Each structure stands twice: as C-alpha cells, then as structure tokens.
Amino acid sequence: MALLAGVPALAQPPSPPPAAAAPAPLARPFQAATASGAQQFTLANGMQLIVQPDRRAPTAVHMVWLRVGAMDEVDGTSGVAHVLEHMMFKGSKSVPPGEFSRRVAALGGQENAFTSRDYTGYYQQIPAHRLADVMRLEADRFEHNQWPDEEFRREIEVVKEERRMRTEDQPRAALIEQLFAHTFIASPYRRPVVGWMSDLDAMTPDDVRAFHARWYAPSNAAVVVAGDVDPAEVLALAQQTYGRIPARALPARKPREEPEQKGLKRIHFKAPADQAYVALAFHVPRLARVDGLDASDRDALALLALSAVLSGYDGARLQRSLTQGADRVADNAGSDASVVGRGPGLFLLTGVPAAGKRAEDVERALRAEVERVAREGVSAAELARVTTQWAAATVYARDSLQAQAMDLGSNWVQELPLDADERLLRLLRGVTPAQVQSVAARYFGDDRLTVATLVPQPRAPGAESTPPPAAAEGADGRVH
Structure with a gap:
C-alpha cells in the first residue's frame, strides 16, 4: 500500500x-x-x-x-x-x-x-x-x-x-x-x-x-x-x-493549501489520437496519519476502499457495468484514490469510449456508478474481497527486497511509522459499508470536479499510434 x-x-x-x-x-x-x-x-x-x-x-x-x-x-x-x-x-x-x-x-x-x-x-x-x-x-x-x-x-x-x-x-x-x-x-x-x-x-x-x-x-x-x-x-x-556529511539547516517550508473549489471546471484537449479519453478529478481528503485518525483520515480510508470496489480487481463494478455486455459504453474504465502524499488528495475516474459511444457517455456512466454506491451502498462481501487482496499484496511484497525498501522509504517520506503498511491494512479491514456509502455521497459533486476530455484529431500522414514507452534511457545508459 x-x-x-x-x-x-x-x-x-x-x-x-x-x-x-x-x-x-x-x-x-x-x-x-x-x-x-x-x-x-x-x-x-x-x-x-x-x-x-x-x-x-x-x-x-x-x-x-x-x-x-x-x-x-x-x-x-x-x-x-x-x-x-x-x-x-x-x-x-x-x-x-x-x-x-x-x-x-x-x-x-x-x-x-x-x-x-x-x-x-x-x-x-x-x-x-x-x-x-x-x-x-x-x-x-x-x-x-x-x-x-x-x-x-x-x-x-x-x-x-x-x-x-x-x-x-x-x-x-x-x-x-x-x-x-x-x-x-x-x-x-x-x-x-x-x-x-x-x-x-x-x-x-x-x-x-x-x-x-x-x-x-x-x-x-x-x-x-x-x-x-x-x-x-x-x-x-x-x-x-x-x-x-556536515549538518546544515533546511529552508522553511511554507504551507501552500489548495483553496476550496467553487464550481465544475472542464477542459477539452485536442491531440492526434485514435480514441477519445475522459478523466474526472475530484478533490478529496488525504490520509495524513495511521494513528489517532481524524475525520478526514477516516474518509480517506473509505475512499481507498471505494476505489477498490470500483476497479480494484477483475470484474469490479466499473468493468462489469461499463465495459461488458452488448450495450457497453467503454473499452476500459478505472478509478484511483490518490490520498497518500505530501500534497492534497485527488480521486480519479477515467474511461475510453467504446465504438459508437462518446466521451460524454463514459463520463455519465462513471458518475452513475459512484451515485449508485451513494444511493445503494456496497456489500460487506465486496469489502471483504478487496481487503483480502490488500492483505495478499502486503504479504507478497515481502518477497521482494526492493518492495520492502520502497515501502520503508515511502513511509518515511510521508512521516508515517515504519510499519505503516501493516497498520493501514488493519485500518482498511475496519472500514464499513456505511463509511464507503457516506464518502460516495459527499465527495463527488460538481463543486469538487474537474473534467478533462481528449478530443481526437487526425494523425499526420504516415503517423502511427504507438503505446507509451516503458521508460526513457538517459545518456548515461540509465533507465528513467
């Protein structure tokens, strides 16, 4: 985690x-x-x-x-x-x-x-x-x-x-x-x-x-x-x-708090592409601690659980509802709760329209799935499934020295205890369906939302669509 x-x-x-x-x-x-x-x-x-x-x-x-x-x-x-x-x-x-x-x-x-x-x-x-x-x-x-x-x-x-x-x-x-x-x-x-x-x-x-x-x-x-x-x-x-190495003082870090958003923002981005793409970004709380949680921390945990319910495993809600069946609206769809970091939290919903569908159709479908959770809630079985997956991922990470070191270093950066992953797993196991339903109802309104839509443009003659490179190699032979 x-x-x-x-x-x-x-x-x-x-x-x-x-x-x-x-x-x-x-x-x-x-x-x-x-x-x-x-x-x-x-x-x-x-x-x-x-x-x-x-x-x-x-x-x-x-x-x-x-x-x-x-x-x-x-x-x-x-x-x-x-x-x-x-x-x-x-x-x-x-x-x-x-x-x-x-x-x-x-x-x-x-x-x-x-x-x-x-x-x-x-x-x-x-x-x-x-x-x-x-x-x-x-x-x-x-x-x-x-x-x-x-x-x-x-x-x-x-x-x-x-x-x-x-x-x-x-x-x-x-x-x-x-x-x-x-x-x-x-x-x-x-x-x-x-x-x-x-x-x-x-x-x-x-x-x-x-x-x-x-x-x-x-x-x-x-x-x-x-x-x-x-x-x-x-x-x-x-x-x-x-x-x-001699000790020396650090510059003072001044707070740069993000002001409250006051209304929906929308951008259209034109670029040569074969398919449209839509991304919805909602301002949400960040997880600042894993001990002595306040209300914002508890909401951040519930948002992590919500994201996992939406797209955390094969056949999760977004995949079932948006990408499967004869009337599917998307080729793929996903969510991400970016709530662990030194800066503000953000919840992303993304999707690629299926043939014959528009970005607007995907946008509506993504929001409808969150609204469905807000209205109907999630089951205890769904939460049990995602927490079981989190537990397995935490255990499997111990097989890799690189993963162990990455976890320890990132926990230090966030000013969290060394065993924050274990503590976070225990906290996530305690998230209830009611908490997930509550954050779905409170954090996904227009006033927190910025929508970005990729508007495909014709490619130059001879240009081909290529997947993003896995990495870029520097002059020193390193992969960045």
Whole structure:
C-alpha cells in the first residue's frame, strides 16, 4: 500500500575494513524494531537510517530517499528536481562523470533513481558484502555532486526528449498533465514532475546546483538498507560514510493549501489520437496519519476502499457495468484514490469510449456508478474481497527486497511509522459499508470536479499510434 548498465569497468581495489576508519559521532536510536525487524536510527547530522534484515539471499538493496520532489520547486524552474536526479550520475570531486554507474556494475550491482512530486530516490541492488562500497559512493555524490556545465547541456537534452516521448507524444499523458494544471491552483501539484518545456529550455546549471545545495541536506534524507545485513554493522558503516556529511539547516517550508473549489471546471484537449479519453478529478481528503485518525483520515480510508470496489480487481463494478455486455459504453474504465502524499488528495475516474459511444457517455456512466454506491451502498462481501487482496499484496511484497525498501522509504517520506503498511491494512479491514456509502455521497459533486476530455484529431500522414514507452534511457545508459 505504500504509496521505480553501463559497460562494466575494471573492479575497484578492495576497500579497507570498517575498523580502519576514524570513529564517527554516535547515532541515537530513533525507534524500536518493528515486528519485521526493521530498525531506525538518527545519525548525529540528522540523517535517518532504516535497516530491514532479510537473510533469505546474500544480497541487499541500498536506497537514499530525500523528502524533496517537484512540489518543492518554484515557478520558472519546474523539472529541476528531476534534472538533478539525472545530474547526480554525472560526477563528484573524486568520481568522474559516468564512473558511478560503471563502478556499481563492476561490483555486480544494478542501480537507478526516481523522482516524484513528493520525493527523490536513488538505489542499488548489490551482493551484500559490497554494501560498504556503494555506501561510500552514494555518500560521496550526496555531499560532493560536481560536474562541468557541458555535462548539464548534454543531459538537459535527454530530459527534454524524455518529456517528448512520455508526455508530449502520448495524448493521454498530456491530457493528465493538463488535468492537474487545471485542478490545482495553489498546490505545487499543478506542475508536472518532468517540468514544462519552456522551463527546461531556460534552465541553467546553477539552477540545478542551487537546488542541490538547498535540499540535499542530511536532515532531509533517509538511507534504507534491506537484505542480508546486520543492523549494527550497517549503522557503523553509515556513521563512517553518511555520518561525516556536515549538518546544515533546511529552508522553511511554507504551507501552500489548495483553496476550496467553487464550481465544475472542464477542459477539452485536442491531440492526434485514435480514441477519445475522459478523466474526472475530484478533490478529496488525504490520509495524513495511521494513528489517532481524524475525520478526514477516516474518509480517506473509505475512499481507498471505494476505489477498490470500483476497479480494484477483475470484474469490479466499473468493468462489469461499463465495459461488458452488448450495450457497453467503454473499452476500459478505472478509478484511483490518490490520498497518500505530501500534497492534497485527488480521486480519479477515467474511461475510453467504446465504438459508437462518446466521451460524454463514459463520463455519465462513471458518475452513475459512484451515485449508485451513494444511493445503494456496497456489500460487506465486496469489502471483504478487496481487503483480502490488500492483505495478499502486503504479504507478497515481502518477497521482494526492493518492495520492502520502497515501502520503508515511502513511509518515511510521508512521516508515517515504519510499519505503516501493516497498520493501514488493519485500518482498511475496519472500514464499513456505511463509511464507503457516506464518502460516495459527499465527495463527488460538481463543486469538487474537474473534467478533462481528449478530443481526437487526425494523425499526420504516415503517423502511427504507438503505446507509451516503458521508460526513457538517459545518456548515461540509465533507465528513467
């Protein structure tokens, strides 16, 4: 429920054992171990360390999470958080551009990074006995990220191409970008993570360096390690690497609350496409905590359950009602309750009209299904089915070190406890049919709604419809 290879170089010489390093300031325990054995510590400079032992295989996942993303940018530099993620692979005082990835590969590891509205993350999966090596590499670029302007000029073109491939050339992605830009007024969620093209055109190397200096502070970061490791040994390594980074203050974060919407908003987006597409966005509460819930938190939980009832499994309500039968109105339809994040919550309903149907038909059908829940409610059996699926997903996630580390890191970003997934599952099991019916009745009126409709335009001669690319490859060979 938590809310992503280059050519191998010659192997580096063995690193000195931890005992060879000078003693670092002691860390203090932050939180007792969870039932799964995860432990959290605070280093002397304010950086967090989260360790999840899992001895099933001699491997480990090492991640660095930063509580900074696109929502922390300012107008005129949209996309800078994502651009910095790219530039973090372009060198430090002691590691030349491109060498970071070559060294990780030489250690037998794989690595990548990701940026969202809420956070930025970097990770490596390596043999457990090479953990010290990647911690030294990552701590070095965290503190000493450094690259010539020419590297930026090359990489910004990679980011622009990523924007073209993943957004501008994909009508539905471009429509969702427009939907967010119109749905939010004050919230920074209105800006795309990849940035507006005009901002990328105007971005300078110093814009990126300034963002790094402002936000890449130890107190704004957490190191997450999951795998065949001992927490005490990982703590010692963290003290010797990350613990040496000087502490510094973070900028004040000012609230940017989204004002109440006062009426329905509607946009029509024209783009070359074979089919229309409609997306409905409703302002809803976010889930801010999993302990001591207030009314908004309880509503957010019920909205999660509502979304699962609508489209959380094969044969769920939207699929049965909109996409099946001789009189079906949609080729596909779905819902998403985006209620876990640092910014405001949003509930999405989306659909693609079937042959002979219009986007307006799908819009009416989507709203009718929510109105049906508001009028008739849902059954206890439906809720039991989706909570069983959530429980299974939570259990299956433990099979993956990557998933374990992702859950721990995302929980930290949201300022939730390490075991938030287990707590959330218990809370979801307690959601009642009456609560689901109540949120369906209260949060889906016109005053909370923005509708975006894709209006298909003729394609240029010779142009073909292509699915969105799974990823874009950067100049360094990484997949973004």
